[in-house]
Amino acid sequence: MHFGPHLLLAALEGLVTSAVLALTALGLSLVFGVMRVVNVAHGEFFMLGAVLAWAISTAISGHPALGFLAALVIAPLIVGAIALVAERLVLRRLNYNPEATIVATIGMLYIIQQLALTFYGPEARPVEPPFSYRILLPWFGYSGYKLSIIAASALLLIATWLVLTRTKIGLIMRATQYDSETAQAFGIPVDRVYGGVFALGAMLAAIAAVLIVPISQAHYLMGQDPLLLSFIVVIIGGLGSLRGTVVAAVLIGLSDGIISMFFSPTLAKIVATLLVAMVLVFRPQGLFGTASR
Amino acid sequence: MDKSKTFNLPKTGLTRRTALKGLAAGAGLAMAPGFVRYSQAQSSAPIKIGFQSHRTGIGAAYGRWYEKTTAAAVKAINAAGGINGRQVEVIIEDDGTDPGRGAEVVGKFATQHKTDIVFGTLFSHVVIGSAPAAGEAKMPYFVVSEGHHVASTKLNRYVFQPGITDVKSQIQSMAPWIAANAGKKVTQIFPDFAFGYDHRDYLPPALKAQGADVIAQIAIPPTESSFTKYFPQIPAETEVIYHVMVGPAVLTFVKELGEFYGSNRPQLFGFIDSLEAVDINSPGLEFLDGSHFWEGSPRYAQADDTEAQKAYRAAVGIDDNGAAVGDPKDVSTAAHMFGCWETLYVVKKAMEDAGYKGPEDRAKLVEATEALTAFAEGPEHPQGPKTFNGKIHQCFGIQNISKVEGGKLKVVHKTKIEDGLYEAEGDYTTQAL
Numbered sequence: 001m002h003f004g005p006h007l008l009l010a011a012l013e014g015l016v017t018s019a020v021l022a023l024t025a026l027g028l029s030l031v032f033g034v035m036r037v038v039n040v041a042h043g044e045f046f047m048l049g050a051v052l053a054w055a056i057s058t059a060i061s062g063h064p065a066l067g068f069l070a071a072l073v074i075a076p077l078i079v080g081a082i083a084l085v086a087e088r089l090v091l092r093r094l095n096y097n098p099e100a101t102i103v104a105t106i107g108m109l110y111i112i113q114q115l116a117l118t119f120y121g122p123e124a125r126p127v128e129p130p131f132s133y134r135i136l137l138p139w140f141g142y143s144g145y146k147l148s149i150i151a152a153s154a155l156l157l158i159a160t161w162l163v164l165t166r167t168k169i170g171l172i173m174r175a176t177q178y179d180s181e182t183a184q185a186f187g188i189p190v191d192r193v194y195g196g197v198f199a200l201g202a203m204l205a206a207i208a209a210v211l212i213v214p215i216s217q218a219h220y221l222m223g224q225d226p227l228l229l230s231f232i233v234v235i236i237g238g239l240g241s242l243r244g245t246v247v248a249a250v251l252i253g254l255s256d257g258i259i260s261m262f263f264s265p266t267l268a269k270i271v272a273t274l275l276v277a278m279v280l281v282f283r284p285q286g287l288f289g290t291a292s293r
Numbered sequence: 294m295d296k297s298k299t300f301n302l303p304k305t306g307l308t309r310r311t312a313l314k315g316l317a318a319g320a321g322l323a324m325a326p327g328f329v330r331y332s333q334a335q336s337s338a339p340i341k342i343g344f345q346s347h348r349t350g351i352g353a354a355y356g357r358w359y360e361k362t363t364a365a366a367v368k369a370i371n372a373a374g375g376i377n378g379r380q381v382e383v384i385i386e387d388d389g390t391d392p393g394r395g396a397e398v399v400g401k402f403a404t405q406h407k408t409d410i411v412f413g414t415l416f417s418h419v420v421i422g423s424a425p426a427a428g429e430a431k432m433p434y435f436v437v438s439e440g441h442h443v444a445s446t447k448l449n450r451y452v453f454q455p456g457i458t459d460v461k462s463q464i465q466s467m468a469p470w471i472a473a474n475a476g477k478k479v480t481q482i483f484p485d486f487a488f489g490y491d492h493r494d495y496l497p498p499a500l501k502a503q504g505a506d507v508i509a510q511i512a513i514p515p516t517e518s519s520f521t522k523y524f525p526q527i528p529a530e531t532e533v534i535y536h537v538m539v540g541p542a543v544l545t546f547v548k549e550l551g552e553f554y555g556s557n558r559p560q561l562f563g564f565i566d567s568l569e570a571v572d573i574n575s576p577g578l579e580f581l582d583g584s585h586f587w588e589g590s591p592r593y594a595q596a597d598d599t600e601a602q603k604a605y606r607a608a609v610g611i612d613d614n615g616a617a618v619g620d621p622k623d624v625s626t627a628a629h630m631f632g633c634w635e636t637l638y639v640v641k642k643a644m645e646d647a648g649y650k651g652p653e654d655r656a657k658l659v660e661a662t663e664a665l666t667a668f669a670e671g672p673e674h675p676q677g678p679k680t681f682n683g684k685i686h687q688c689f690g691i692q693n694i695s696k697v698e699g700g701k702l703k704v705v706h707k708t709k710i711e712d713g714l715y716e717a718e719g720d721y722t723t724q725a726l
Contacts, residue, residue: 001525013522064576122353126544128576134552140524143552216518217544221351225518261522265514 005139006261014257015250016146016215019153020208022249024226025233026160026242027204033240034177034197037091037101041108042205043227044116047220048079049206051116054125054218065130072210076203083202087195096194109223116220129214149211156207161242173197177240232272236279238289248287251275339382340375340644342367342637343402345413345423350390351515351539352416354570358626359415359437360385362633365608376641377649388414392422399423403430409652410435410640415629416539417442417487424448431726433658435640437632439463439589441491444687446719450726453662453686456636457589457629458679460491462713465499466692467587470706472503475560475585476532479505482523482546483537485512492537492564507535515539520546524553537564544571544578551580561585565592565628572616572624574700581697585705588693590676591615592627593701605634605675614701631676638673639665639681656726662686663722680710684720689713 001009028042052075057067086108094100133144164170175183176193184190205226216222233252237244252272260268279286344363347356367381375381384406388395395414402408403426410433414420417440424442427434428449435453436443441461443454471479481496483489489512497507511526520542527534538546547567550558561584568586571578592615594606609630610618617623639662647654647661663683670678679690689710695702 001529006525009525010522013519017519117349117353122349122357123570124354124542124544126548126575126577132577134555136555141552141555142521143549215545215548217542222518225516257522261525265517 001139005137007258008137009140009142010258010261011254012142012146012257013261014254015150016253017256018250018253019150020212021226021229021233021253022157022246023153023208023211024205025230025237025245025249026157027201027208028230029234029237029240029242029245030173030204031198031201032234034173035091035096035194036098037096037198038098038105039198039201040102040105040227041086041112042105042201042230043223043225044109044112045079045083045202045223046205046209046226047116047218047223048082048112049075049209050127050213050216050218050222051120051220052078052206053210053213054127055120057127064128068127068130068210068214071127072207075210076206079206080199080203084195084199087198091198092191092194113220113223120218120220122220124217124219126217127213143215146215149215152211153208156204157242157246160204164242229272232276234286235276236287238286241286241288241290244286244288337379339380340377340649341406341408342381342383342640343398343406343408343411343413344383344385345388345395345398345402345411345419346385347390347414347416347419348385348387350388352390352414352419355415355626355629356387356390358570358630359413359633361625362609362630363412363637365610366634366637369608370637370641376644381637384408388419388423390416390419392418395419395423396426399426399430399432399434403432407652408432409649409655410658412636412640413437413633415439417491420452421448421487424452427451431655433655433662435636437629437636439629440488441495442487444682444685444718446685446717446721450659450686450721450724453639455639455662455665455668455681455686455688456634457632457688458690458692458713459687460488461495461715462687462689463587463589463692464492464495465715466708466712467694468496468499468505469503469712470694470708471533471535471562472500472505475562477505478528478530478532479507479535479562480509480511480527480531480533480559481507481535481537482511482513482527484515484539486515488539489515489537492535496535513538518542518545519549521549521553524550527559531559533560533562534558535562536567538567543567543569544575547581548577551577554580563587565589569626569628570624572622573697573702582699584697586695586697586702588628588695588702588704589690590627590629590631591693591695591702591704592625593695593703595704599670599675601670601672601675604672605631609634635668635674635676635679639668642673659726678710680714682717684722685717686721 024046031037031039053071056071056074060067060070090104091101094104129145135142135144172188172193176190180190233248237248255271256268259271346360347353367383371380386398386401388398399411402411412435415438417438420436420438421442428451433451437456439457439460441459443452444459483492493510500507509528511523563586565586565588594613611625612618615625615627643658643662647657649658665681668674668679677691679688681688692708693704694706696705
C-alpha cells in the first residue's frame, strides 16, 4: 500500500482509539480531580459497560440498532448505580483517604472481574453494531460505524464540557474540587457530590465501552488496557483537566495508530511510556494541569 | 488530607480463644469424610490426576471445555472399572493461562495434593513454563497442547503429548492442500508468542516443498484487540491469507479483515484456533463464507462420522453443531478438546502396561508410555488412528480441512498420518529418569 492511504488508515485507526480513550480517561480524571481518588477499578467499570451492552442487546430482539441504543442508555445507568453503591459502601467509609482508596479500588477491581467471570463467563462475545456500512475508499474499505464512534465521542465530550462550565452542577463540582472544606462550609453537600462524581466517572467509562463493543467484543478481562492507557493520558494531560485529557488522548491515540502501523506496536508503547516519563520530569502537573496548592 | 487515618489495623492479636477455635475447626476438618485415609491398601485408593486448567485468563473458553471433556472421559473410565481396578479422581487447579502460575500449580500437585500425574493444559507458554517444574518434581506431565515444544525435545523426559498432533506435523500435512487448492503466494498472520512461532518457522519450508511461498509474515501481540492497522502490511499480490489467532480477539480480527477487503479478498486458510468456541454465525463472520479451516476433530457432525465419534460427542455433551446440548450459543472447542479424552485413555493404557501402583512407579509409567507405538481408532480414540513416537513423546494423527458453507464447517479433505511425519529432532529416552 502507498504511503498516503497507509497514513490515512493509520490516522483513522488512531482517531478511533483517541475517541474512546478520551471518554474513558475523562472519567478517571474527573474522579481524581474532584475526589482525589485514584480509581484503579476504572477499567472494570469499562468492562461492565461492555458486558452489560452484550446482555441488553441480546435481550432485545429486532433491528440491532434498537438493542444498541437501549444498551447505550441502560448500561451506563446500571454501571453508575453500581459505582454509587461501591462509593457509599467503601470509599466513603475510608474518608477518601488517598492511600486507602487505592487499595480498596484494587480490591474492587478483582471483585468486579470475578463477578463478571462467574455470571457472564470467560468467553468473548460479540455485539452487533447498530448499522454496518462499509465506506469504500479506492485503497481499502473502512467501517462506517468506527467513524461514528469518533463523532459520538466528540459530542459527549462537548456535552461534558458544557455541564462542567455552564451549569450549576458543574459549578458545584468545581467548587468541591477547588476546596472541599470551604465548599462544605457554604452548604454544598460534598458527600453527595463525591457520590455523583464517582458514578459519573464510571458512566463515562461505560459509555466508551458500549461504543467500542460492536467493533471489539465483551470480555471479562478487557478492562486492563483502557485502565493503563487512561492513566497514561491523565498523567500527560494533567489530572482533572478536561482540555488536557482530550489533547493527551488524541496525542496517544494517533501516535499509537501511526507508530504501531509504520514501525511496531511495541515501539508505540515505548513512546507513550517515554512521554509519561518526560512529562513527569519536566511538568509533573501534566501539560494542562495546574500545580497543586 | 488527614494522614493519620491511613491504615487503622486492629491492635488485638491472636487470642487464646481464637487459637482454640482454629484448632478445633482443623481437627473437625481432618475427621470429615473427605479426609479418610485409605488404611487398608494403596490399591483401593483412587488414582489422583492433577488437572492444570485454564479456568481464567485468555484460555478460559478452552479450559471450560477441557474440563467437560475430561469429566466425561473420567466418568466413562470409572464406569468401566477405572485404571488397574482403581477409580480415577481429578483434582483441578486454575493456571490462569499464565506460565508462572502454571509452574506453581504443578508444584502444588506434587507437594500438596500428591497427585499421581499432572494432566491438562493447552497454551504453549503455560506448558513451556510448567515443564521444568514437572521435571524437577519427577512428575509425569501429560499435556493437550498443540505446539512443537514437546516434540522438539526442548522440554524434559516427564512431558508427553500423546493425544493431539503438534503444529509442525499439522502444517506439513496440510501444506500440499494449501498449495494445490488455495494459492501459491501466502501471507501469514500469527500471534507473537511460542505457538505462533511454530507456524512462523514450519510453514515456509512446508510450502516451499510444494512449490509455494510465504511472501510476508505478520506477528501480532497476543493481547492486541484491534487489527486493522496491521492489514496494510499484507502484500497486494497475496493469494492466500493464512491466519492463526488465539484468545478473545479473534472475532474482531475476522470482522476487521472483512471490512478491509470486502468481497474482493484473497483466499483464506485459517487454523481453527481463530474460531474455537466462537459461533460461526456471529455478526460479521459472513465474510468467512467459502474460506477453509484446519480442524483437529470436526466441530460439526459429518455424514461419515464413526460410531465412536458419535458416542464421544454424546458423552461430552455437544450437538451436531458442536455447541453444548441445550445451549446453541455455548460453542465448544471441538477441534482441540478431544485430546483430553484420548490422552486420558493413553494414561490408562500406560498405567496398566506399567502395573502402576503409586507415585513410586512414576519412572515405570514414563517408560511404559514411551513404549507405546500406535492407538487404533475407536471409542478410546474417536478422532482417528494415531502413531506415537516414544523418543519425542509426540503422537501423529490425521487432520481435517473444512470449508465454511452456509454457516457450517464441512470437511472437504482428510490428511493421512504419513503426511505429517517428520524426522525426530532428539531423543528423550536418553535422558536420565
